[in-house]
Amino acid sequence: MLKTSTTDVVPEKKVEANSDRKFKLTAKDKYYASIFVGPSLFLLGLFVFYPMFRTLYISLFLTNSFGNTTLFVGLDNYVKLISSPDFVASMWVTVVYVVGVTFFTIAMGLLLANLASQKLPGIAIFRTLYSVTMGVSVSVAAIFWLFIFNPSAGFFTLLTKMLHLPTVNWLTSPTNAMWAIIITTVWMHLGFVFLVFLGAIESVPTTLYEAADVEGVSSRYQFFHITLPMISPTLFFVSTITIIGSFKSFGLIDLITKGGPTNATNMLVYRIYNDAFFGGNYAKSSAEAIILAIIIAFFTYLQFKFLEKKVNY
Amino acid sequence: MVKYKKFTMPLILILGIILIGLFGKALSAKSAAVKDNRTEVVLWHEMGGPAEKSLEKIVTGFNKSQKKYVVVPKYQGSYDAAIQKILQTHNTNTSPAVFQAFDISAAQMMHSGFITPVQEFIDKDNFDVSKISPVARAFYSNKGKQQSLPFNTSQPVLYYNASLLKKYGITPPPVSPSYDDITRVAKAIYEKSDHKVKGMTVQIYGWLLEQAMANAGVSLTNNNDGHTGFPTKATITNPASKEFFEWIRENQKAGDFMDYGSGAMSGTNQTTGFLNGKVGIYIQSSASMSQLNKKNKNELGITYFPHPNGKKANGVAIGGAALWISNDKPKDVQQGAFEFIKYTLKPEVQAQWQKDTGYLALNKDSQNTSILKSLYKKHPEAKVPSQQLQEAVPNNFNSGILMEGMQKTRQIEQFAMEEIYNGGDIHRALKNADKKIDDNLTTTNRANGRSTK
Numbered sequence: 001m002l003k004t005s006t007t008d009v010v011p012e013k014k015v016e017a018n019s020d021r022k023f024k025l026t027a028k029d030k031y032y033a034s035i036f037v038g039p040s041l042f043l044l045g046l047f048v049f050y051p052m053f054r055t056l057y058i059s060l061f062l063t064n065s066f067g068n069t070t071l072f073v074g075l076d077n078y079v080k081l082i083s084s085p086d087f088v089a090s091m092w093v094t095v096v097y098v099v100g101v102t103f104f105t106i107a108m109g110l111l112l113a114n115l116a117s118q119k120l121p122g123i124a125i126f127r128t129l130y131s132v133t134m135g136v137s138v139s140v141a142a143i144f145w146l147f148i149f150n151p152s153a154g155f156f157t158l159l160t161k162m163l164h165l166p167t168v169n170w171l172t173s174p175t176n177a178m179w180a181i182i183i184t185t186v187w188m189h190l191g192f193v194f195l196v197f198l199g200a201i202e203s204v205p206t207t208l209y210e211a212a213d214v215e216g217v218s219s220r221y222q223f224f225h226i227t228l229p230m231i232s233p234t235l236f237f238v239s240t241i242t243i244i245g246s247f248k249s250f251g252l253i254d255l256i257t258k259g260g261p262t263n264a265t266n267m268l269v270y271r272i273y274n275d276a277f278f279g280g281n282y283a284k285s286s287a288e289a290i291i292l293a294i295i296i297a298f299f300t301y302l303q304f305k306f307l308e309k310k311v312n313y
Numbered sequence: 314m315v316k317y318k319k320f321t322m323p324l325i326l327i328l329g330i331i332l333i334g335l336f337g338k339a340l341s342a343k344s345a346a347v348k349d350n351r352t353e354v355v356l357w358h359e360m361g362g363p364a365e366k367s368l369e370k371i372v373t374g375f376n377k378s379q380k381k382y383v384v385v386p387k388y389q390g391s392y393d394a395a396i397q398k399i400l401q402t403h404n405t406n407t408s409p410a411v412f413q414a415f416d417i418s419a420a421q422m423m424h425s426g427f428i429t430p431v432q433e434f435i436d437k438d439n440f441d442v443s444k445i446s447p448v449a450r451a452f453y454s455n456k457g458k459q460q461s462l463p464f465n466t467s468q469p470v471l472y473y474n475a476s477l478l479k480k481y482g483i484t485p486p487p488v489s490p491s492y493d494d495i496t497r498v499a500k501a502i503y504e505k506s507d508h509k510v511k512g513m514t515v516q517i518y519g520w521l522l523e524q525a526m527a528n529a530g531v532s533l534t535n536n537n538d539g540h541t542g543f544p545t546k547a548t549i550t551n552p553a554s555k556e557f558f559e560w561i562r563e564n565q566k567a568g569d570f571m572d573y574g575s576g577a578m579s580g581t582n583q584t585t586g587f588l589n590g591k592v593g594i595y596i597q598s599s600a601s602m603s604q605l606n607k608k609n610k611n612e613l614g615i616t617y618f619p620h621p622n623g624k625k626a627n628g629v630a631i632g633g634a635a636l637w638i639s640n641d642k643p644k645d646v647q648q649g650a651f652e653f654i655k656y657t658l659k660p661e662v663q664a665q666w667q668k669d670t671g672y673l674a675l676n677k678d679s680q681n682t683s684i685l686k687s688l689y690k691k692h693p694e695a696k697v698p699s700q701q702l703q704e705a706v707p708n709n710f711n712s713g714i715l716m717e718g719m720q721k722t723r724q725i726e727q728f729a730m731e732e733i734y735n736g737g738d739i740h741r742a743l744k745n746a747d748k749k750i751d752d753n754l755t756t757t758n759r760a761n762g763r764s765t766k
Contacts, residue, residue, distance in 0.1 A: 035322050062760035065421060065717055066400050070760050086749075146578050152586045172574030173735070260575040261517075262731040277397050279721035280421075281756070 052293075059286035067282040077287035086263065087271075087288070091295075093178070094247065094267045100182045101246040102239060105189045109238070112190070113197035114223060127198065134191035142255035145184045149256075174264030177257050181265050184252050189245070193238055200234035201227060240303055247296050268292045351383040354649040357399065357409035359392045359634070360465070363603075367669035375656045382649035384411075392634065393720060396421065403427045403641055410642045411650035413464060415634040417719035419453055420539060422637055423460050424717065424761075429640040432459040434651040445658060446675045448628065451707035453635045455540075455715065461635040462654050465672040467600040468618070468698045469524045469629055473498065474593050475614035481505040488697065489617040489626055492560040495594060496567075502593040503569030512569030513594035515561055516583055517734060519726035520632060521596055522554065527711040528620050529553035530627035534750075539715030543763055547750035549726070550743040556621050558739045565734070572734050575727050598632055599698035603671035606692055615697040628705030630713050633672060673699050718753050725749045 025033070059077055061069035081087045112130045116123060133141075148155045149170040160167050170180045204227060212222050228235070250269050253259060259266035259274065266274075268288060275285035360368045365388060372384050389395040392415040400421075402408040414422050422428055432454075435442060442450060442459070449463040471490070478485050483501045486494045499512025515521060526533055531553040534544035564570040571592045573583040584601065586592045588608055596618065605613055620626035636657065638650045656662060660678035664685045667674040679685055680699065689696050705711060716722065729746040733739055 031319060039326075062756060064761045065425060065757070066403075067397075070762065150578070150582060150585075151573065152582065152589065152591050169572070169574070171576045171578075172572050177576075256578075257576045260727070260731060262728055262735065274724070275721075278393055278724065279718060279753070280397060280400075281718075281721070281753075283760070284756075 055286045055289050058283055059290050061283055063281065063283040065280060067280065069283070073283075077283055078291070081284070081287055081291065089263060090266050090268060090271050093264065096178065097182060097185075097249070097265075097267060098243055098246045100178075101185045101189070101249075102242045104182065104186045105193050105242050106235070106239060108186060108190055109193035109197050112194050113201055114227070116194070116198055117201045131191045131195045131198075133187060133189075134195065136188070136191075138188070138251035139255060141184065141188050142252055145180070145187075146256060149180055171257060172261055174262050177261055177264050181252060181257060184256065185246060185249060188252065189242060193242065196234060196238055197231065200231035204230040236303070236307055239307070240300065243299055243303070244296060247292070247299075268295075349383075351381060352645050352649050354382050354384045354411060354646055354653060355409045356384050356386045356650075356653070357389045357395065357412040358386055359389055359395050359413055359415070361388070364465070364670045364672075367666060370669075371657055371662055371666065372653075374662065375653050378656065379652070382652060384649075384653050392418075396720070400425060400427070403639065408641055409639060410646045411636055411638055411653060413634045414461075414637055416452065416630075416632055416713060417723065419460070419635070419713060420715040420719065421717045423455055423715070427640060428460065429638045429647055430458055430460045431462050431638060431651065431654065434638070434648070435459060438651070438655075440655060444660075444677045446631075446673075446677070446702055448702060448705045448707045448711065449631050449675055451712040452631050453713075461637040462658065463631065463675055464634060464636045464654075464657055465600070465666070465670070466631045466633040466675055466702070467598040467672055468631060468701050469521060469596060470599045470698050470701065471495070471594060471596050471616045471619060472587065472601075472605065473614040473616070474587065474590060474611050476611035477502060477506075477510065477590060477593050478614070479612070485614055486616050488700075490619045491622045491624075492556070492619050493622050495619050496560065496564055499564055499569045499594055500567050503567070508568070510590060511571035511586075511592040512567075513564060514571040514573055514583055514586070514592050515596055516573060516579060517575035517727050517730045518580075519723035519730070522549075522557065522726050522730060523714065524618055524629045525557040526551070526553055527630045528618050528626050528628065529556070529624065530708075530710050532710055533714050534716055534754075537709040538713070540709045540712065543758060544714075544716045545751075545754055545758065547722075547747040547754070549729070549746050549750070550740065553621060554743060555739055558733050558743075560619075562733070562739070575731055598671075599673060600633070600671040602695060602698070603669065606695070613692075613694055615694045617697070617701045627708070628711045629701070630711045631702070667699075673702050677703075716754070718757050721753055722750050725753075 058069055060072060060074060062071040062073055062077075064070045116127045116130055136144075151157060151167070151169060151172070154170075156170065157167050168176060170176050208226050208230070209222060212226060217225075247267075248269055249267060250273065253265055253267060253270045254273075257265045259270050269292065272285045272288045272292065275281045275288065279285075356372065358365075358368060369386060372386050376383050387409070389398060395412075396414060396418045399409070399412055399414065403425075434440070442462075445462070446466070449466050450459065453459065453461045453463055471486075473486065475485065478498070481502065483498055483505065486498050495513065501512075502510055503512040523533060526549075531548070531551050532538040533547060533549060535546045535548060536542040536544050538544070561570065565572075571586065573579045573586065580597075583592070583595055584597070584604070587595050588605070588610075590611065602613075602615075617626065618629045636650075636654050638647050638654075640647070642650075657666075658676055660674075660676045661682055661684065663674035663676045664679040664682040666672055667679065668684055668688050674680070674685060714722075725746050728749075729742040732742040732745075
């Protein structure tokens with residue numbers, strides 16, 4: 001017993017002695033650090049940092065038909081983009097989409113999670129049903145929703161016909177197309193968000209609710225004053241990943257609207273892809289990519305600065 | 314021992330890399346050894362579905378027909394995506410020897426400096442091209458020099474539901490209809506069906522706008538659609554395109570026009586609508602015909618692409634794609650590529666191709682083959698697109714638009730069409746489209762070091 005305890009103490013002392021000295025890397029430390037960090041730094045450099053700086057570099061030039069830089073134009077590409085009504089419209093569309101998707105995903109996710117957290121017989125069936133969209137891939141979801149939105153034989157069209165309502169042109173009118181994309185994206189995200197919220201709600205101590213029940217507090221009050229504050233870290237996490245995720249949304253747009261009609265769903269990421277691989281204008285799309293990176297960085301910063309303070313850990 | 318310990322990690326890494334290198338080399342050597350002594354000619358194509366099967370039949374036929382070359386077909390996805398792949402892989406060992414590139418990329422390929430114009434091989438082999446459709450040839454030639462040879466060629470045609478017209482006692486439109494002829498039929502379908510069947514639709518598709526301009530004999534850019542110099546200005550705002558859109562608007566106002574939009578499924582939705590008898594008339598590539606014939610319960614009617622009122626049709630340009638020879642391969646591989654192209658243009662090969670896919674046979678002699686004769690016997694209307702192709706006399710307006718960045722231009726055209734279909738001012742939409750194309754042209758010409766006058 002005694003022996004083991006002494007051996008336990010010895011290294012601790014050593015550590016203490018070490019930390020008393022000023023923190024300094026020895027040659028050996030540096031050697032080991034380079035071995036451990038080196039490979040990942042090399043890979044990151046090759047696949048993340050190099051493309052990033054290369055994009056920045058290309059965005060300051062004009063590119064010819066093969067994508068090679070030919071003429072240095074400085075910030076000309078950026079000035080052109082920001083002064084083009086098309087690009088500004090695209091930014092607005094993206095913001096509307098991101099706000100819409102984040103709001104509805106979180107609201108629906110919370111609602112469903114709260115419902116499914118009730119202890120009722122057979123609730124497991126609903127939990128499975130609500131999280132089922134997690135297992136659906138983007139292409140399957142797109143095809144599925146395209147059938148629903150089909151103007152001649154779609155589910156919505158048949159429904160409105162049965163109820164003798166005017167048919168809604170889901171994908172041909174600009175405003176409706178935006179709604180169609182938002183609905184589809186929310187539906188896609190919902191399964192995951194629901195599951196995360198459910199986990200968070202389940203982990204709230206039941207004693208808090210029991211105390212509230214004793215006080216005779218309404219269940220709505222309980223939700224807003226116990227559940228919501230207690231799951232705020234999860235809320236923060238979900239809002240961050242939903243915002244970043246919807247900024248980068250691509251698959252559904254490509255498969256459902258292709259950015260149309262009249263650019264109503266031409267989000268930034270889709271525009272970048274389009275300008276590079278259809279237009280062959282790599283300079284322009286590089287500039288757009290840099291602008292998108294700045295916007296996402298800005299939103300992430302805002303969230304960490306303001307939202308994180310309100311989070312109740 | 315401890316002394317060497319710090320070398321172990323880097324050593325393992327280096328050894329690993331060498332091993333992978335060696336292994337990779339051995340693998341590629343192995344795959345090279347499997348080949349016999351025939352020259353390999355890699356073909357990149359974008360034919361999916363039934364057309365791919367049919368293309369593979371052609372390739373097998375070619376490989377059996379001679380002992381010198383072996384063509385290896387590789388599917389590359391959509392036309393649109395293939396262009397950048399072709400340009401970006403040039404001069405690497407993955408690049409193709411012969412590739413299929415679609416109509417609107419012609420200028421891009423021509424000016425890329427990556428291709429050997431087929432004219433060189435035509436002159437060397439004394440290959441007689443006079444049998445190949447002149448309109449199709451003109452599309453892929455520049456200043457009298459053949460750059461590539463057309464392979465799969467389509468024509469925009471107008472399809473109508475002939476059974477429906479019979480049912481309501483409507484006189485069918487003439488073979489070469491004017492806009493008014495179509496309006497008459499479309500309105501009659503809508504009225505006589507008690508507003509249950511829409512009269513017509515025109516898909517939001519830049520190709521159709523281009524064809525309307527070609528058929529009216531006007532150009533989309535200056536320098537005669539790029540046939541006499543690099544285009545510097547777009548000229549979409551002209552009376553002919555306005556007349557085209559006013560025709561559509563007139564039908565929209567009458568209520569007989571169906572808008573299927575421009576999304577990913579608009580083409581499919583439109584075809585489904587036509588097959589289910591929800592819309593009576595639509596305009597599409599002649600390549601849809603084999604599909605329509607297979608699935609249609611109704612009798613199919615076909616006419617030429619409609620032309621402006623009170624004018625003679627100038628003839629439309631072709632659609633589809635051509636086969637190009639890449640100049641980064643050795644001489645014998647390029648020769649093999651040309652041998653393959655020659656094979657694809659044989660009368661029987663083209664006839665079978667038309668029967669299988671609906672793309673039009675380009676060789677005049679194909680019309681006399683038993684394959685096409687039996688097809689026309691079964692479907693007499695299948696002759697109409699071929700007639701339209703044969704009647705057209707090539708000029709600068711119907712020989713395609715030799716402009717780089719046509720893919721982007723298509724999107725700009727579609728944007729304008731969407732604006733107009735949603736009730737926007739026609740003149741303003743077209744003016745905006747011109748402006749956007751001009752901007753792109755200025756950038757393209759600057760980036761490639763050309764004067765922008």
